Amino acid sequence: MCGIVGIIGREQVAPLLVDALKQLEYRGYDSAGVATLQDGVLDRRRAEGKLVNLDKLLKENPLGGTIGLGHTRWATHGAPTVRNAHPHTTPRLAVIHNGIIENFAELRAMLEKDGYVFETETDTETVAHLVTRALDRGLDPVEAVRETLPQLRGAFAIAIMFKGEDDLLIAARNGPPLAVGYGDGEMYLGSDAIALAPFTDSLSYLEDGDWAVLTRSGVVIYDETGATVERPVQKSAGTAFLVSKGNHRHFMEKEIHEQPEVISHTLANYLDFSKGTIRTDAAPIDFAKIDRIAASACGTAYYAGLIGKYWFERIARLPVDIDVASEFRYREMPLSKDSLALFVSQSGETADTLASLRYCKQQGLTIGTIVNVRESTMARESNTVFPxxxxxxxxxxxxxxxxxxxxxxxxLAVAAGKMRGTINEDEERQLVRELSEIPRYANQALRLEPQIEAISRDLSQVKHVLYLGRGTSFPLALEGALKLKEISYIHAEGYAAGELKHGPIALIDESMPVIVIAPYDHWFEKTVSNMQEVAARGGKIILITDEKGAAASTLKTMHTIVLPDTPEIIAPIIYALPIQMLAYYTAVFMGTDVDQPRNLAKSVTVE
Structure with a gap:
């Protein structure tokens, strides 16, 4: 959601805060702001929209001071306006916040009754006035925060700076991540390591319920009971996160083209290419003793889990229940301690997925997490991390x-199959060999980029798109529709191809493109029959298939994207690339903000 950063430094901090916020803008970009303290006096600058607007404002009207807070917002309470932008201030303090204060309405009513005047529509302003009220009663800043935190319900990461206190920041975490960075006579706060990478690689991560008092000489951390605690200081790989677009127009384009390399790195962590086997240390969980997998994730990660369900059940004969994380706990699924709870997340901070993880942990299940950030909360709270x-x-x-x-x-599905005896050594070697070929096939798929760019020009002229697929191509259809929706803003739906005649076929007419994901597998003929139903109603078919599929299909299509013939297990990974490129180039032709689409944030840290 929102990104927060704080610095107690020795030089002018406003430019440093903006640099840190640039690393956090993926978390929210509805508005941004900076507050500093100079000669004990609070001042701030805020701007609606992207961070570049704040940067321009600060160049026109600079802020001085060696202590400050910065924030980039993803709006929850209140419109994305300058008035609602953080930091929020009172005459006595400035506060920034990531998360949601669930009881803000009752707190606001109480504070207004006491005479405190609100200027914004946000839930965050209640925190500012609550702490101010405690200060007005004579408490010092530390005691004022200590009194305030138990009154807050919800998920929050908070940082507060006080008038007249040029060597003090106070921070608190209950849900969203918050890291403390250590420098030489300087201290830092950030939503994650990427924000602090320009300044330090020495970090401590606050645990849920922690609050911290930072000065230039160090930090004192308290837990939710008020007892002082030590949190380990660790070296972060955050400096490796300082990335640029290079020669690419957008980060998304760059990241699409990085896939052959990063998939190769990931596979090398799990496969022994020289022996053609799963690495013995790849899966520390004994899948032979697991009776079921209870999986959960959100968004694209959920679709990855759906594809994984096919693999686990087919290769390892291991049943998988998978839910979107926002529904997982509320379904009250019967859970067994012989089951593995498996969670998938890019950031490792997704609030709904983290809540589901903790629910399973309370039930006594073994927790495994597939995550891209090893220092994330989900990684730290799991029994086993699959990076x-x-x-x-x-x-x-x-x-x-x-x-x-x-x-x-x-x-992991191959590892589970080996442990459970559902595949033999020859089958293991065959599957490992096929997985090792993913980077080569991915490079071949990327060579189709000019054709896909031309097709996307046509897609950019339509208002609705339907995606169809069977088997593992069904979750890919869901993913393709999501990609198109989120960056081009074209309405799109993904369906299991067999469901076409159960309702979606009513949408088919001459203006409706239907993207059919159909490798030449044992579902291909049935998918072709669905394509015939589309063709009979004048639908425009964009077929994504392989060489065998293109030869076997006699239907006229609007476009056919021909991928190389690929082994069945890796087809979903290879076919993901053209659907990503279709969405990307369609968005480019539409002129949308590809990397930072409206209303979205990279890491969703509130439910």
Whole structure:
């Protein structure tokens, strides 16, 4: 959601805060703001829209001071306006916040009754006035925050700076991540390591319920009971996260093209290419003792999990129940301690997925997490972490993280099959060999980019698109529709091809493109019959298939994208690339903001 950063430094901090916010803009870009303290006096600058607007404002009207807070917002309460932008201030303090204060309405009513005047529509302003009220009663800043935190319900990461206190920041975490960075006579706060990478690689991560008092000499951390605690200081790989677009127009384009390399890195973590086997240390969980997998994820990661379900059940004969994380806990699924709870997340901070993880942990299940950020909350709270090695993914629409998640799921399914005796050594070697070929096939798929760019020009002229697929291509149809929706804003729906005649066929007419994902597999003939139903009603078919499929299909299509003939297990990973490129180039032709689509944020840290 929102990104927050704080610095107690020795030089002018406003430019440093903006630099840090640039690393966090993936978390929200509805508005941004900076507040500093100079000679004990609070001042701030805020701007609606992208961070570039704040940067321009600060160049025109600079802020001085060696202590400050910065924020980039993804709006929850209140429109994305300057008035609602953070930091929020009172005459005594400035506050920034990531998350949702669920009881803000009752707190606001109480504060207004006491005479405190609100200027914004946000839930965050209640925190500012609550702490101010405690200060007005004579408490010092530390005691004022100590009194305030138990009154807040919800998910929040908060940082507060106080008038007249040029060597003090106070922060608190309950849900969304918050890291403390250590420098030489300087201290830092950030939503994640990427924000602090320009300044330090020494970090501590606050645990849920922690709050911290920062000065230039260090930090004192308290837990939710008020007892002082030590949180380990660790070296972060955050400096590796300082990335640029290079020669690409957008981060999404760059990340699409990085997939052969990062998938190769991820596979090498799970496969022994020289022996043609699963690495013995790849899956520390004994799948032979697991009776079921209870899986959960959100968005694109959920679609990765759906594809993984096919692999686990087919290869390892291991049943998989998978839910979107926002529904997982509320379904009250019967859980067994012999089951593995498996979660998929790029950031490792997704609020709904993290809540589902903790629910399963309370039930006594073994927790496994497929995650791209090893230092994330989900990684730290899991029994076993299955890392993806996608590297930082800046574009909001997931590309390389998705295919790396698939690479991990496929590898784990083969490992589970080996442990459970559902595949023999020859079958293991065959599957490992096929997985090792993914980077080569992915490179071949990327060579179709000019054709896909031309097709996307036609797609950019329509208002609705239907995606169809069977088997593992069904979740890909869902993913393709999601990609198109989120970055081009064209309405799109994904369906199992067999469901076409159960309702969606009513949408088919001459203006409706239907993108059919159909490798030449044992579902191909049935999918072709669905294509005939579309053709009979004048629908415009865009067929994504392989050489055998293109030869076998006699139907006239609007366009046919021909991928190389690929082994069945890796087809979903290879076919992900053309649907990503279709969405990307369609959005480019539409003129939308590809990397930062409206209303979205990269890491959703509130439910």
């Amino acid at each position: 993806t090695l996608a590297g930082p993914e800046v574009g909001v629409a997931s590309t390389k993280a998705f295919t790396c998640q698939l690479a991990v799921l496929a590898s």
